[in-house]
Amino acid sequence: MELQLGTAKADITPLAAVPLAGFAVRQNKPYEGIRSRLYARVLYLRQQAEGSAMRQAVIVSADLLWWGSDRMPRIRQTLAERFGLAPEAIILNGTHNHSGPQTSFGFHRLLGQADVGYVDDLERKLVQAIAAAAANIEPVTIEKGEGLSGIGVQRRKYVDGRVIGGPNPEGPVDPEVVVLRFRTEKGAVKAVAVHYACHPVTTNENVVSAEFSGKAMESLERRLGGDAVCLFLQGACGDINIFKESAPAELVADRDIVDYFGLLLADTVGDVLEGPMRVLKPVPLEGRTVALPLRLKPLETRAELEALAAAGESPYDEWAEAMLRNPDGRPDRLLLELTRLDVAEGLSLLAMNAEVVVEYGLYVKAVSAGNVLPLPYSNGMIGYVPTQKQIAHGGYEPVLSTYYFHMPGRFDESVEDAMRAGLADMAGTGTSGRHERLTEGEAGGTFKA
Template sequence: MAKLYAGVSAVNITPPVGIDLTGFAGRPSPAIGIHDDLYAKCLVMDDGTEKIGILTMDLLGLDSDIVERVREEVEDKLGVPSRCLMLSTSHTHSGPATISLRGLGKRDEVYVEELTRKLIGAVKMAFDSVRPAKVGFGTGQVQIGINRRQRLKTGAMAIGQNPSGPVAPYVDVMRVDDESGRPMAVLFSHAAHPVVLGGKNLLVSADYPGYAMRLVERIEGCVAMFAQGCCGDVNSNPVGRTFEDARRLGTILGGHTIGVAESIRCSDDDVRLKAISRKIELPLQDPLPPEETSRLVIEYRERLEEAKRRGEHRGQIYLHEGMLGWAEDMDKLASSGKTGLTKGFEIQAIRITERAVILGMAGEVFVDYQIDLKRRSPYEMTMVFAYTNGCIGYVPTADAYPEGGYEVDMAYKYYGTLMLKPESDGIIRDEALKMLREMREESHL
């Protein structure tokens, strides 16, 4: 029987006032203040055969270069393979620009350098604190979000509220105790965009996940870690409101998390750590015809020039610049004649016990993936995280493409140049399930 050792850490990653916030387009200014601090938290585990680390951060997302550097340095300095380190973000829309989105805030390289060093340090601190531990899992019913893909009377698909649309109405919880039974960490996950505060907010905040974590930490006396589920088509309910609303939702989620955590009985009886990570290639839609892209370049350039003439604020100028940049990149692709392009997409699986696994995916994944993969997984407990190890953009279900809407028709322009093809849906599900089944079969050899 494997002996489990675990360690935890928490580091403050709050950016300075004056940094660009990200997540919403057209913000009139950088951050004007700090409402609540942002944190990176790390849980590491070692069973003598595998070392794994899970980093959660109060950030919208991470660019791939940040993920790669943290993993490379952790492997070099601590001997933890890249496949064994998971970096997952809460997707707060009131944090600094740590992922490059056209027109949605500019990355501050001084802050990114400091953040990278702190993330590496958090992993080291956690490993420096390892001690004998036990682990357990549980799930509880809770829902603080609502499906946001609303069909308007005009027939258009809009971001709104769709009470009949899918959600994941539960919180998954992993609790880690020391040998005496005292909680060391509570890692919990729920799927709902942290957008309670809306685009008018100019204060740095972790949004509702921050309130939930602070409540869990106050009651349980341990490090609380939040990992975002597959909330690509699920928003918090409400959206664009107040800090009091964020506190209310966070209290609801945190309270249910505490209830689940206190019902968990931890042990180290069936611990068997294992991590695998694969980057699959997802097909992209072909570029628009050259005559269309040339027209778009002219159109977006005129929009930018008009915005400058009208004296629009910096956020609107950034947005127009971003859309012009997208049109220019699309025009270059169209002129190249290249087709059949793909985009890399990482899927990571970390087995904790014979019965429990964590699955992470690098995108704004629609909630049906989480529901389906959790249902079809060979494990009793499958925690599914999105916004993990980077973010390539929205990952809709195949049936969402004919419906259109922001996630299908617009958001990819912020993230890159071309949208995924609908066939990506089946590729992702098949690969994720293949990884889970391989890991399950390997544990029985």
């Protein structure tokens, strides 16, 4: 069974000085400069099915925080009309870059307000890039290899029953770097996809940057030469930050530290590419999507919401005002959209429209024997999905973030059981009914350089 691939790379750097997304400290101010360009990189997959049917799918990696849920219906309609792409055959992944523009119009202004002109232009460039990829499609073989990286670190510590922020080298992390190489019939490298779980938060300066993930992909593209396109596919990094403290002490400027970690990741990928890699046999190119309901805790009373709104303390005031505008329409659960795309034996992608913590990413890999790669920050964004332990201890992911995401309530403790059941079912491993919690480190553990 033959798989065909087309690739494209589109510059999506904002032309106007718009607010950047991801850090409240920037106070929603327009960016002050451009340090590196932002790109959307496209893999357009096609396969001739039996008879005259043609299967196709598209995988996009963009140097963005995420793709906005409020824009996904329009994007899907456009891609269906323009290319005949089904919703379950579309994966739009954000690298979770905190130094690019906002793409959603439904969140707190301090996450960065989206600019209509930029988002409209972004979606036009997306369509153009997919068309460009479809125009250079050709048969490819797929190879898979793995490496290890210690540039990511757990960011939650538990001290005396409380959670505090900061690097926790003993906490759960996913050190695996999965590398996918696509070669043409002549042996040329057409594309490389790199899957790793780590927040691109090396810098909070108010300048446009593709962060360490973008630096790594640019370096790999230069090393490979030709027209090779290298994509960074973000994993479950909800509680994993870049281990900035591990950078050499002589590196002081953020731009140098970004480059340092980007080149470290590129070197790891380069080592994998130079070593033995497994050839994967294509399977029928198929996708499926399910909506997984995740229960929310009861919302504050109207009196409590009014008090929060009147207090004028950010981010609670703006959130409370948003809740008061629609008190009767508040849902008691949010829907997590899971999209699985099968590409080859030993290679499926599981997209999620949420910010998912590493414990769930490790679980997906564990129950699928590493054959399914978790891709949060894909096809929209509903907010953080924490574990039961994280909910019990509080902190940014289960509590404070909900105000920035304008979530209509915090997740109930039942979210973990629902997540593990849904993820196991979508991983297709036949493990339904065995959704026990993984203890810290059980599936991934820590990484020592």
